[in-house]
Amino acid sequence: MSNKAAEITSGVLKSRGQSFAVAYASVPKSASSKNDDVISLKARDGEVSILVADGATGFGYGHLAARALADYFQSSYEPQATSRKAKRFLIDADEAVRRACAGEAEGADTTGIVLSLLNGRIEGASAGDSQAIVFGPSTYELTGKQRRKPRIGNGAYAEDFTGRIAAGDVMVVATDGLWNRVKLDHVSKAVLTASGLDQAVAKLLSMAKTSSGKFYDDVSVVCISLA
Template sequence: MKQAFDCSALVKPGTFRGKTANEKGDDRVGYKAMDGFGAFYLADGATGIGLGAEAADAFIAALGDAEQYQYLTAESCCDLLRLVDEEVSVKLKCNGDTTGILIVTNGEDLWGASAGDSRGMLYKADGVVELTGWQVRKPRFGNGATPVGFKGKVKPGERLLLASDGLWDFAQSGVIGEIVRGAGSAEEIVHRLEQLVRSQNEDRLPDDLSIMMFIFG
């Protein structure tokens, strides 16, 4: 990549009525690197309708070969995710769905697409950009999602946060922002965000939690 970055990720299952829903939970994250660029992706399978974990796994699997990502634009990311939606739907016969975010960067520009209620936030010196702010929450991938694209510029020191609703629904955005801006490393930020959720929920995770943190160098 043109610019190095510090990165860290976390995926942990939530606890529901005192019991863990399943061993792995329904959230998935991943990163693929090629010369000159990288791609980040996150999926949060919908637990309530069944096959959430399978939907998230199918979303990740359907993204395909990382070599194609360098040729994508925000618009073609939407095209790719529409194909992903079809693949998830066929594989699960519309019996499971998932949120999804795909972000590609060359260290100076970033672009991508998403659907659902997981969020991608870019913290800049003069404010914060909610990259996924225009996304369509429902239907999700596997049930006819409508991906919405986005693009932006990144500079050294700026910070990119991807997270499922296991973070956003159980912690205040302002406090999240303070941690993202204040902590020194991506690993420290991820740890402190997990502890933030636990501190407000009797030291437990009330939902599956997935976090990806990147600090551009």
């Protein structure tokens, strides 16, 4: 189901007997004709997997790199992906993105977070400066050890991570358009006091705006909790 006003999509995904509520949205920076961010989800063989990518704007083709990573995710990311396999996937994705951007888009690259939810576990890997953080009684930064550069398509080396999501927790996976503008404690308060994940995403998008009500950067946000 969709909230057209806020461009928020929400639903429930099943993973090995567990149900996860999810809400997400991706908006381009104000006055831009394209969005360099991509959110991609897969639900297969009882496992939920998520990709968030943020193409770099330096070459002007970041959107192509992010889309190439999302396409590779949909075609090649396998179920039962442990954190080690997720890391291997992003390392292999570096070459896939490089090939996809050969020619006019040569040099285009992207951040990438990929993770799977299985039996309450979070297994994933990341490269770049997008982040995945679990908010609850304490804050756990899943991507705290990631390498920001080089990005995927330009020689990236991914770092893997593991974690858990418990009842009452909210995991936020987002690009730097959120994290560069909103402090962690403000994100935590917003998502943990929201009446639902749709509202949580709406709050975070609003907080990422400038004082004039514009988006300084592309912003992609995924919020996940146990349903």
